[in-house]
Structure formats: C-alpha cells, structure tokens
Amino acid sequence: MLTIKDCRLVWPDFTADYSLSVENGTLCAIVGPSGGGKTTLLHMIAGFETPDSGELTFDGQDLRPLSPAARPTSIVFQDHNLFPHLTASENVSLGLRASLRLTAEERTLVADTMEAVGLHRLGHRKPGEMSGGQRQRMALARALISRKPLILLDEPFSSLDPSLRRDMILLVDDMRRSRPVTILMTIHTPDEVADLADQMAFVADGRVVASGLPAEIMQGPWVYRHRPESAG
Known part of the structure; x- marks a missing residue:
C-alpha cells in the first residue's frame, strides 16, 4: 500500500498538506481544479519535492530518505521527457x-x-x-x-484528442492488469477514466479533499465548490 499521512510542503504562496492511502494494484485517478496541487502530489511521491513533515511509505518502506532514482516509482510527465x-x-x-x-x-x-x-x-x-x-x-x-511497482502519470494524455486519449487510458488499464503495478494518474477529464479507475482522489487547495469510488467522488459537493464558474 502507498500511505501518505500529513505530508506538509510549504512555499511563500502555497501550502500543501496531503493524506491518502492507495492499495497495491489500484488505478487511482487524481482529479481537481488546475493549480490545486495534483502535480505537486505526484512530484512528492516521486521525490522531486520533499515534505517538511509527515509519513510517506510504500509497502512499509519509508520513501522520504530515498532519492528519486532509488524510489520504487516511475513517472511520465506531461511533456514526455523523451530524448x-x-x-x-x-x-x-x-x-x-x-x-x-x-x-x-x-x-x-x-x-x-x-x-x-x-x-x-x-x-x-x-x-x-x-x-x-x-x-x-x-x-x-x-x-x-x-519494472517499478508504482507508476505516476502526470496528465500524460492531455494534448491528445478525446478518442486517442481514451485509447491510451484503456492501454494503461490493460497494462496494469497484466502485471503487478499501482498507478496514480492526474487527469482533467475524470469522466474518461471513471469506469476503469478503482479509486479517485479529489485534490484542491493543496490537500486531498476526498477519496473513494469514482462515482462517489464525481457526485460529491466538493466538485461543485471548486468549479471555475463558482469562483467569487
């Protein structure tokens, strides 16, 4: 299991405080408004951001002292990071x-x-x-x-058209079912993954507001509170 408990990161203009548990073999979709802290969450798990406090473990191993290369994680960025x-x-x-x-x-x-x-x-x-x-x-x-057991996907398909984006999401689901791997994927279009994800976490204002079954998260009151048109 991936366990994140009270992991706090502080910047001059933003504070994040994450708590989340994800079972092994799960496809967990990370959703929420832009700028809410979804990417920061993945970067913290991968080791690119270091929490000031809290617990961050995978299968009981403390990830905080480990460098990004030493962690059981592999991350795919929005820009692919290809050579x-x-x-x-x-x-x-x-x-x-x-x-x-x-x-x-x-x-x-x-x-x-x-x-x-x-x-x-x-x-x-x-x-x-x-x-x-x-x-x-x-x-x-x-x-x-x-062969890392924890794969992090940071909006990897956002630049694709809807049909191709869906094909890629199906491919991700097929691959994780064919081998023991846990996947956390940030996505701006939760409806495209709701029927495949085992878990969905809604992230806003630097924290995990809610986590559970996709249908429950997508119908929750937090979704409406954080829609752009509700601002102000």
Missing part, C-alpha cells in the same frame, strides 16, 4: 539502463514492451518523426519496462 536524438527503442531502453548497453534478454524485453504498446515497427524512428500519440506510448513503455 530527441535517440530512437524510440533507445528511449524505451533507458527504462532499463542509462548506458543503453543491454543484454540479449533485455533487448528482447524492449521489443516485447514496444509491441505491447503498438510500437514494434517504429523502433528506429526518433521522437520528432512520430505523432503525439506514438510519443505518449513511447514514454509509457519506458515507464513500464522499468
């Missing part, structure tokens, strides 16, 4: 070894993972030669191949 001078196969291979010096078994694993995300014929192409959806699949493949 333009490397091929698709090389970008995916970085999930295994930064040196790109793979064993024969590892090269087979890269090929199998790329096939799983529909890129098996595009391994020679570079990111600039691929569509937005293909780049999204590449970034997802790199996260999956890392």
Whole structure:
C-alpha cells in the first residue's frame, strides 16, 4: 500500500498538506481544479519535492530518505521527457539502463514492451518523426519496462484528442492488469477514466479533499465548490 499521512510542503504562496492511502494494484485517478496541487502530489511521491513533515511509505518502506532514482516509482510527465536524438527503442531502453548497453534478454524485453504498446515497427524512428500519440506510448513503455511497482502519470494524455486519449487510458488499464503495478494518474477529464479507475482522489487547495469510488467522488459537493464558474 502507498500511505501518505500529513505530508506538509510549504512555499511563500502555497501550502500543501496531503493524506491518502492507495492499495497495491489500484488505478487511482487524481482529479481537481488546475493549480490545486495534483502535480505537486505526484512530484512528492516521486521525490522531486520533499515534505517538511509527515509519513510517506510504500509497502512499509519509508520513501522520504530515498532519492528519486532509488524510489520504487516511475513517472511520465506531461511533456514526455523523451530524448530527441535517440530512437524510440533507445528511449524505451533507458527504462532499463542509462548506458543503453543491454543484454540479449533485455533487448528482447524492449521489443516485447514496444509491441505491447503498438510500437514494434517504429523502433528506429526518433521522437520528432512520430505523432503525439506514438510519443505518449513511447514514454509509457519506458515507464513500464522499468519494472517499478508504482507508476505516476502526470496528465500524460492531455494534448491528445478525446478518442486517442481514451485509447491510451484503456492501454494503461490493460497494462496494469497484466502485471503487478499501482498507478496514480492526474487527469482533467475524470469522466474518461471513471469506469476503469478503482479509486479517485479529489485534490484542491493543496490537500486531498476526498477519496473513494469514482462515482462517489464525481457526485460529491466538493466538485461543485471548486468549479471555475463558482469562483467569487
């Protein structure tokens, strides 16, 4: 289980105080208004932000002393964070070894993972030669191949059209059902993931306002209080 308890981060203009529990094997959608702290939550779990206090554990292991590389997490950013001078196969291979010096078994694993995300014929192409959806699949493949048990997706499909976005969400769900992995995904369109997510957390004003079944969260009063048109 991922356990976040009273994790507090303070900046001059913003304070976050998170508490959330996510069971292993869960697809948890993180929703809420822009600027509410969704990305900061993922960055804290990944190790890019350090809480001043609180408890942050995964399977009983304290994550706070660990560097981002040492944590059991893999994160996919909104901008993919791909290397333009490397091929698709090389970008995916970085999930295994930064040196790109793979064993024969590892090269087979890269090929199998790329096939799983529909890129098996595009391994020679570079990111600039691929569509937005293909780049999204590449970034997802790199996260999956890392074999980290906790995958964090920060609005990875926001730039895609609705039909392709739905296809990518279905792919994420298929992949997490085929291997033991826990996924936290921030998303601005909760209705697109409500039928697949096991859990949904509503984040606003730097805290987890509510967490539970998607249907319960989407119908809760906090949703209406934080809609843009309700401001003022």
